[in-house]
Amino acid sequence: MRLSQLIEVLAGHGLKARLDGEDRLIRAVNTLEDAGPGELSFLSNPKYLSAVKDTKASAVVLKDGITVPAGISALRCADPYAALTVAIIAIHGHRQHPQWGVSKAAGIHPTARVGPDANIAHGVTIGAGVAIGARCAIYPGCYVADGAQLGDDCTLYPNVVIYDHCVLGSRVTIHAGSVIGEDGLGYAPVEGHWLKIPQVGRVIIGDDVEIGANCAIDRATLGRTQIGTGTKFGNVIVIGHGTKIGPHCLFVGLVGVAGSVTVGQHVTVAGQVGMAGHLHVGDDATIGAQAGVAGDVPAGATYLGSPAIDTDAAKRSMIAVQKLPDWMKRVKELERQVRELRGRLDELHQK
């Protein structure tokens, strides 16, 4: 794709760009550090400005006012990151899956229904009564248990396991090794041991959800665990039974949510956050990294710390904690001075 063609594509997405230099043919997008001739790179964060000087890229997307070395074409744009996203989609597109058709070496139960143009690899197991929509790609080692349902255009990367009766919407993507619908920690204490409570609920995942690698989402004891439409999970997210997460949330990685939690829409949850059970997180809330959410979070709030509180207050406390040894010295000094003043007062009284 020529830079001039890319400018037209960007315009189609409402992004105005201007070519400053030669109209070159671009075959790939790459980082400033790794790019070579024929590749387009970008500068979004001014922190990496020095890398522009050393890049071997043929062209760079960046804002006005930043000079580029001679021989590099500049694609000037107010929002280089947005332009980059469009350029990557236009030049590289999304991953093309291998084409297996419906492999004869897949173990598909005779009662399962598989939609048109399915792409199901060898070494996949599809259980009794499963329904799979159109154009799903299911990689080797996946197991879709009895009664599960997948919508259209889903992708299950290798070794994904969907337990029985779980439901995935359309355009759901699940990365390798993730498990959907295992039994949660449902036990009743009986005479010093744990009695297992059958977990008869399921997991329901909305449309356009993407789930990272090696996640684990418990089925509900009764009813459903739910992951809302458009929500995106990073890797190793653990969700407890009966928890409901709203549409369009973003969870980073190593997040653990206990059971019966409700999370609203457009909630952002950073890495290693934990949430205790039976609480509610309001719409548009943001939870900072490593926070431990121990109570309800209001809509729109930004929380941090363990236990999590308002981020500004949490930061003030964190700074205060780091200065605590100094403050303790100040308290000791106050105690000394108060003793001294008391001594002087006692002296005055005695006069």
Place this chain on the structure above:
Amino acid sequence: MRLSQLIEVLAGHGLKARLDGEDRLIRAVNTLEDAGPGELSFLSNPKYLSAVKDTKASAVVLKDGITVPAGISALRCADPYAALTVAIIAIHGHRQHPQWGVSKAAGIHPTARVGPDANIAHGVTIGAGVAIGARCAIYPGCYVADGAQLGDDCTLYPNVVIYDHCVLGSRVTIHAGSVIGEDGLGYAPVEGHWLKIPQVGRVIIGDDVEIGANCAIDRATLGRTQIGTGTKFGNVIVIGHGTKIGPHCLFVGLVGVAGSVTVGQHVTVAGQVGMAGHLHVGDDATIGAQAGVAGDVPAGATYLGSPAIDTDAAKRSMIAVQKLPDWMKRVKELERQVRELRGRLDELHQK
């Protein structure tokens, strides 16, 4: 099952229940929110009282004194949660596995011994010298390495990996993607690089243990890593080499325990807890969410925080930290007042 029959079943478990309304036929148990006609629901937490009014369930298990809308049968019981557990087991039972017999498409080494009525799927690999007890269910994608042993009635969900020579008791259940017996971090530093120490120990898992999805339990360098009888693990639990966990413990999820730790019996460990190596946690201890256990924990203790201390003390400190900015203002104000008093005293002296 009729409600009157369920009352008899409950009586058999020592739970007294009384029918208040029509004796109906129940086909499933469900949440108040998701239940429909023919379904039994329950109210255990008064927080969800309003959901009783809106439920479409035909019957509800709950305590005396709570009114239910007309047309819903009430099953009155002092402990609705215990009654619910019995009802789920009686009406739904535990998961029925697909029946594979011993699949011809399983790769079973000729020297492996498989007990009667085994249920071993296609795509399972059983190594040399493995011994598998009676009635085990092993799902596709599982790998049981050379010399491993499984007792009777074990269940390995899809893609579970048991490394060589590890031992599982009877009635052990391991959820999808969990790994038992991988090498731990056994390296000796030699001239700026890490020299691998062969990990020649194994993992021994007691009877009636259940392990969640995507866990990883290191084999011992020498000897054994041990998970005691009746212990239940949530998802993504990571256990270091040589650690021994007592019988009947409950670990929630995303817990990490370093090597050579000993944990007593009936210990409860909440989500995202970490434990440093070579320490001891006493019987009946409880470790709160996100705690970082850095030293021994006495029997019966309840610990919280990082580093973890007695929960009451930890909570007092956590509250104190949140109030720190206010306390700092108080210290500043004290400093101001002490300066003022000193000034007044100096004045008095000069007189």
Place this chain on the structure above:
Amino acid sequence: MRLSQLIEVLAGHGLKARLDGEDRLIRAVNTLEDAGPGELSFLSNPKYLSAVKDTKASAVVLKDGITVPAGISALRCADPYAALTVAIIAIHGHRQHPQWGVSKAAGIHPTARVGPDANIAHGVTIGAGVAIGARCAIYPGCYVADGAQLGDDCTLYPNVVIYDHCVLGSRVTIHAGSVIGEDGLGYAPVEGHWLKIPQVGRVIIGDDVEIGANCAIDRATLGRTQIGTGTKFGNVIVIGHGTKIGPHCLFVGLVGVAGSVTVGQHVTVAGQVGMAGHLHVGDDATIGAQAGVAGDVPAGATYLGSPAIDTDAAKRSMIAVQKLPDWMKRVKELERQVRELRGRLDELHQK
């Protein structure tokens, strides 16, 4: 192997050892607790001294000056732990993989190249254009996607997934269930939903890297995520897109690193550590358990806490926090005394 032969082997590694007792035949190395006749054990940590009295081992490696019960041969050595490492390697060696040759039941794309003496199990999938070096062992359930490259002598334990175009050096070992090169959290917010950015970079892993079970290493959006030569990861390590980790690092377990981080060489990262994006950790730094790294870490530094600071300062703050309720009492007492002194001063003035 006789003890006298082991002494020669130790000498070959520069370790001087002396036999104190009978020259016995040793068939295995074991812990003091689990060892039996014919087995060699060791005492490295004096904390476990009492276990020497009860051991059934035939010989024990330990320092001078510690008496052993009659009938046990003592192998005296200044560094028992180093001697033990050599003994385990000499007596047990490293794990021998089952021999599959190149299984006819592996799904190997005709365009893939597999090096000599490969050991590729049934149930493995090797994609188009993959290049695999000499003597690699690939266990069942592994998936090596299109265009990926493995050097010589790599081991992939069961159910490892290598996404397309990722590159592993030589002697790389990856434990069961780990995933290399899944898409990271690359989304642009567009009108209330998340637009996926194709992740067209890859993961490059250096020589002699070992990765634990159930890890997940994101491919880069552009360019590469990199794990340096000789680095060792524990279980469930999650690495974000574009992050570069230096040679010879050691990461314990449940560690999460966000995207675009650079970590230097010989960095040690303890369990459950988190690192925010775009930061830099210098060579030889050490990050303590559960730390939350929120900014750059200087070379050689030892950091702890969340947010992480210098370990000594962090420990002082942690101790101070635990004593906070006492300090608050001291501040209250100061306030009381200042009030009292003010009262006495007011009295004096009125006189």
